Amino acid sequence: MAQTSFQEIARRVIGIEADGLAQLAAGLDDSFDRAVETILEARGRVIVSGMGKSGHIARKMAATFASTGTPAHFVHPAEASHGDLGMMAAGDVVLVLSNSGETPELADLVAYTRRFRIPLIGVASKPESTLLRQSDVALVLPKAPEACGTGIVPTTSTTMTLALGDALAVALMEHRQFSPENFRDFHPGGKLGARLSKVADLMHRHDELPLIAETAEMGDALLEISQKGFGVVGVTRAGALAGVITDGDLRRHMSGLLELRAGDVMTSDPLTIAPEALAEEAVAIMNDRKITCLFVVPAEGPRVPAGFLHIHDCLRAGIG
Incomplete structure (x- = not known):
């Protein structure tokens, strides 16, 4: 039996993830609008959090928000339980990522938002999960298969979450009429900063x-x-x-x-x-x-x- 080539594997992975993105786009509903409106109404910052691979996506999401006119920072859920909950305050909005919606390290962070009535936007693939049931706005990821073939390695799910974060950031950016000149203010260094220099x-x-x-x-x-x-x-x-x-x-x-x-x-x-x-x-x-x-x-x-x-x-x- 001929061995599958590396290129064939790559095309299969990319195709599976592309299908997941297509399902994500097709499944967007009013909850996305409510998420954007909730962030726009916030007087403070967007606190983005997640554990493991979701944490890596959350860090990127917070950075994208911050660089496009939406003040944001990442809070690690484990560190939150040891004092970093104080980084959240009234006026903020919290965006939590968890594919399963049952990540135990998120419990204290979610409970804190409920106790102090901080708006919570949850992103997960299971509508009945603890995270989404506790959230003020629930963004449900489609049940698309992971690209690893075994279903255990976060691949398609993290790609969809990343794209959803980009969609939120761009929607906020366009609503605020964020210009290239504004973008340059947040990117004074590097080639991009140079190209946008006045x-x-x-x-x-x-x-x-x-x-x-x-x-x-x-x-x-x-x-x-x-x-x-x-x-x-x-x-x-x-x-x-x-x-x-x-x-x-x-x-x-x-x-x-x-x-x-x-x-x-x-x-x-x-x-x-x-x-x-x-x-x-x-x-x-x-x-x-x-x-x-x-x-x-x-x-x-x-x-x-x-x-x-x-x-x-x-x-x-x-x-x-």
């Missing part, structure tokens, strides 16, 4: 800006270019950005350059970007126009320079 987060400010008045002599303009070290200088008229002088402008006016004024040499109406724009947008503009820097001016009103962004600033931040 121009204002990276730009040079104040005395670092290479600026000179349009009436200034070109000798002073060359000195400003040299001192600031960006290879460019912005030219202002009554405080607003009127133009820029780049290496190309200098080459085009080499003859009698020092006898000219900044306004004679500058390129008028240069490309700019607003401080609220994503830095990734600034990189796209610079790459498209084959330039290395942009002056930053307000999106509306006078074009008074607020900052200066060089492509190297973006590359150092991991953008580009």
Whole structure:
């Protein structure tokens, strides 16, 4: 008899879990709406708990809530019985995960929510289980087979629970109109944080800006270019950005350059970007126009320079 290949095993496992997710989606009812509404009504945090594999899913669920605008943290049920019950308070809502709904370590935590009237959302596969009978909102997982073949290893059940947590988080996020800018506030580090950085987060400010008045002599303009070290200088008229002088402008006016004024040499109406724009947008503009820097001016009103962004600033931040 031919041995089953590893790929065949993988496809079988994934197929079983995919079927479980399909059953989960088809079985959603008003209890899901009540769960979302219960969390939205909470004045405090979402306390997520579970034991064993459910505990690992609960930790991820709490992290997803917290990073998408729903304050949350994980409480280990065993530690809860030894003092961590004090991490829950009036105004919170508790979300407890247990495939069987009979996990003994959850008893003290569930009893605490009942004693102090803290809303309890339970997630389990057995509607008649102790957890779901005690819950204010019961989310029932479909009776889908585990993908291990023996029925004893949490596989399909944990996948469904994880997906249910993601569904709750996204429903809450969309209801609160949680934006990419909000998301960036909770993810300042890493590649994701870099991609969501704003121009204002990276730009040079104040005395670092290479600026000179349009009436200034070109000798002073060359000195400003040299001192600031960006290879460019912005030219202002009554405080607003009127133009820029780049290496190309200098080459085009080499003859009698020092006898000219900044306004004679500058390129008028240069490309700019607003401080609220994503830095990734600034990189796209610079790459498209084959330039290395942009002056930053307000999106509306006078074009008074607020900052200066060089492509190297973006590359150092991991953008580009």
